[in-house]
Amino acid sequence: MKLRKVTAASAVLLALSVAATACGGDDKKDDNSSSGGGKKITIGIKFDQPGIGQKTPQGYSGFDVDVATYVAKKLGYGADQIEWKESKSADRETMLQRGDVQFIAASYSITPERQQKVDFAGPYLLAHQDVLLRADESKIKSPADLNNKNLCSVAGSTSAQNVKKTLAPKANLQTYPTYSACLSGLQSGAIDALTTDDSILAGYAAQSQFKGKFKLGGFKMTNENYGIGVKKGSDLKAKINKALEDMVSDGSWDAAVKKNFGPANYKNEPAPKIGDIKS
Structure with missing residues (x-):
C-alpha cells in the first residue's frame, strides 16, 4: 500500500512539473515583445491618409504600411501578427511613452522637440x-x-x-x-x-x-524627415534602422514608392541615409 501511495504522489508531482514547464514555455511568447517572435506586434499608423496610411474595408494600405510591414517581418513578425493602431498626430508621443505601440510609422517628421520625448529610427523618406x-x-x-x-x-x-x-x-x-x-x-x-x-x-x-x-507644384518649401518613432531608449531603434537599410538595398523601398505614389507622378527624393536629417 505504501508503495502505491508513493507512486501516486510521484505521478502527481510529475504532472505538475510538466504543466509548469509548459506554462513557462508559453511565457516566453510576449504579445508585445520588442525583440520579435512573439504572438503579435502593435504598430501605430495613420488611418486617414491615402497613399500613406489608410484603413479601408479591404484592410490597411499606404507607403507607411508597407514600410512598417517590412520592418515587422525583419523583426520576426508575419503580416498576420501585426495589430494596427491609429496614431493621430497629437497622440503619437504619448502612445509610445505608455507602450501602447512598439513603433509608429505615420508621416512622423523628426524634429528636435519630438526627439526630447521619443527616439527615431530612420529617416526613411525625405518629404x-x-x-x-x-x-x-x-x-x-x-x-x-x-x-x-x-x-x-x-x-x-x-x-x-x-x-x-x-x-x-x-x-x-x-x-x-x-x-x-x-x-x-x-x-x-x-x-x-x-x-x-x-x-x-x-x-x-x-x-x-x-x-x-x-x-x-514641386516647390519643396521645407524638409520633412519621416522617421519611425520608438520609446526613448528602446533597443528597437538599431534593429529598425537595419531593416530600413535592407528595404532600400533589396529594392522594396523603390517598389513601395512606385506602388503608392506613382499615379501622382511624385518626384520623390532618393532614399535617405540612416541618421541623415536634412534641416
Whole structure:
C-alpha cells in the first residue's frame, strides 16, 4: 500500500512539473515583445491618409504600411501578427511613452522637440512641404504666386501658416476640417491650392477617382524627415534602422514608392541615409 501511495504522489508531482514547464514555455511568447517572435506586434499608423496610411474595408494600405510591414517581418513578425493602431498626430508621443505601440510609422517628421520625448529610427523618406494644384493650373509657378489666391489646409496646420507668414503673406488662407474637404474645394474651383507634405498630397492625388485631375507644384518649401518613432531608449531603434537599410538595398523601398505614389507622378527624393536629417 505504501508503495502505491508513493507512486501516486510521484505521478502527481510529475504532472505538475510538466504543466509548469509548459506554462513557462508559453511565457516566453510576449504579445508585445520588442525583440520579435512573439504572438503579435502593435504598430501605430495613420488611418486617414491615402497613399500613406489608410484603413479601408479591404484592410490597411499606404507607403507607411508597407514600410512598417517590412520592418515587422525583419523583426520576426508575419503580416498576420501585426495589430494596427491609429496614431493621430497629437497622440503619437504619448502612445509610445505608455507602450501602447512598439513603433509608429505615420508621416512622423523628426524634429528636435519630438526627439526630447521619443527616439527615431530612420529617416526613411525625405518629404517636402508643397502645394497641390488642378492639372490645368498655369499661373501658380512658385510660392509667391500664391499671393491673393485661395490657399487651403487643415485647421491648426503649420504648413499653411508657414506659407502665410514667409512665402506668400497675401494668400487668402482658408482652413477646412480635413484634407479631403480641401480637395473637394480644389476640384470645384473654390480653392486654388492645397498645402501640406508632398507625400501626403501625392497620396490623395494618386487615388483612382482623381487620376489626371491634380498635379504637385514641386516647390519643396521645407524638409520633412519621416522617421519611425520608438520609446526613448528602446533597443528597437538599431534593429529598425537595419531593416530600413535592407528595404532600400533589396529594392522594396523603390517598389513601395512606385506602388503608392506613382499615379501622382511624385518626384520623390532618393532614399535617405540612416541618421541623415536634412534641416
